[in-house]
Amino acid sequence: GAVVSQHPSWVICKSGTSVKIECRSLDFQATTMFWYRQFPKQSLMLMATSNEGSKATYEQGVEKDKFLINHASLTLSTLTVTSAHPEDSSFYICSANGVVEQYFGPGTRLTVT
Amino acid sequence: KQEVTQIPAALSVPEGENLVLNCSFTDSAIYNLQWFRQDPGKGLTSLLLIQSSQREQTSGRLNASLDKSSGRSTLYIAASQPGDSATYLCAVRDDKIIFGKGTRLHILP
Numbered sequence: 001g002a003v004v005s006q007h008p009s010w011v012i013c014k015s016g017t018s019v020k021i022e023c024r025s026l027d028f029q030a031t032t033m034f035w036y037r038q039f040p041k042q043s044l045m046l047m048a049t050s051n052e053g054s055k056a057t058y059e060q061g062v063e064k065d066k067f068l069i070n071h072a073s074l075t076l077s078t079l080t081v082t083s084a085h086p087e088d089s090s091f092y093i094c095s096a097n098g099v100v101e102q103y104f105g106p107g108t109r110l111t112v113t
Numbered sequence: 114k115q116e117v118t119q120i121p122a123a124l125s126v127p128e129g130e131n132l133v134l135n136c137s138f139t140d141s142a143i144y145n146l147q148w149f150r151q152d153p154g155k156g157l158t159s160l161l162l163i164q165s166s167q168r169e170q171t172s173g174r175l176n177a178s179l180d181k182s183s184g185r186s187t188l189y190i191a192a193s194q195p196g197d198s199a200t201y202l203c204a205v206r207d208d209k210i211i212f213g214k215g216t217r218l219h220i221l222p
Contacts, residue, residue, distance in 0.1 A: 034209065043202060043214040044157075093156060095210070100164075101147065102210055106156040 003027055004096050006105035013084055013112055020080045021108045023094030029074035030096035035067075038091040038107075050077040084112040115140045119203050119213035127221045128195055134188040134216045136203030141181050148177050148188050149202040151215070157202065161188070193220045 003026040013019050023033055031052045036044040048069055049057040056069035066088075068080040077096075081088055089112045095102045116139045126132050136146070145164045149157040161170045161177040163186070169178040176189040190197060198220045203213040 036212075044204075044212045046209055046211070049209060091154075101145065101159070101162050102206070104149075104157045104159070109154070 004094065004103045004105040006092075006094055006108050008108060009106065010109040011111070013110070015085055015112055016083055018080055018082045019084055019110060020078055021092055021094075021110075023077045023079070023096070023105055025075045025096040025103070028096075028098060030077075030098075031074060032097045033071060033077040034095045034102070035069065035077075035079050036093045036095070038093060044093060047079075081110065084110070086112045088112050115143075115205060115207060115211045117203060117205055117211050117213035119201075119216050121216060122214065123217040123219070125219040125221060126193060128193060130193050131189065131191050132193055132218075134190070134201050134203075134218070136186040136188070136213055138184045138186075138205045138211075140207065141184050143181065143205045143207050145206050146177075146179050146186050147204050147206070147210075148175075148186075149204065151200045151202060153200075160201075190218075195220045195222050 005024045007022045033050040035047045037047050038044045046059050047062045050069045050071040052071045052074050058064045071077040091107050091109050093107045095104045118137045120135045147162045148160045150160055151157050163170050163179040174191040179186045200215040200217050202215045204210045
């Protein structure tokens with residue numbers, strides 16, 4: 001089946017720095033990708049919809065200037081957490097639209113110290 | 114605005130029992146509904162996908178049903194095993210995917 005990868009799988013950074021997370025569709029092209037955030041023991045919350053070649057659409061309450069999304073090609077979307085703070089520590093998961101269903105990446109665990 | 118609710122939030126049952134997890138959604142205009150499994154600290158494993166035109170899907174000991182008109186889905190697990198212990202997430206897709214909060218399942222050996 002279709003595979004979506006994320007890199008890195010986990011990252012630790014210092015408060016105030018920026019972190020970039022990559023999401024790749026490995027064997028199919030995805031014009032639309034999605035970014036989710038999951039806090040401990042909580043469900044996945046959609047952060048934004050990433051469209052190839054255009055600006056991302058952010059969900060209500062998600063700061064677009066803090067969570068920068070770039071979807072420069074049909075197989076790659078990136079999420080950059082700018083000026084990270086400890087409250088940004090979370091599990092970030094991306095997904096990509098396949099023909100029939102969405103395929104999810106394995107997630108990136110971000111810890112901000 | 115689509116809302117997805119899962120009941121119960123947590124469930125503990127002895128090994129070998131059959132069990133049912135429930136999912137309800139507020140807007141019936143969906144493309145599909147999907148059940149996932151998530152182990153602690155891990156990503157999502159897709160279990161079953163039901164298209165809006167379908168009533169149920171089966172895979173091994175798992176059976177998922179969909180009643181779109183009433184906004185309900187159930188995940189039936191037969192002959193539960195300790196390895197089934199995980200969080201089970203229900204998600205519906207319209208123009209995007211909305212997840213429920215999940216059911217934390219614990220199978221007692």
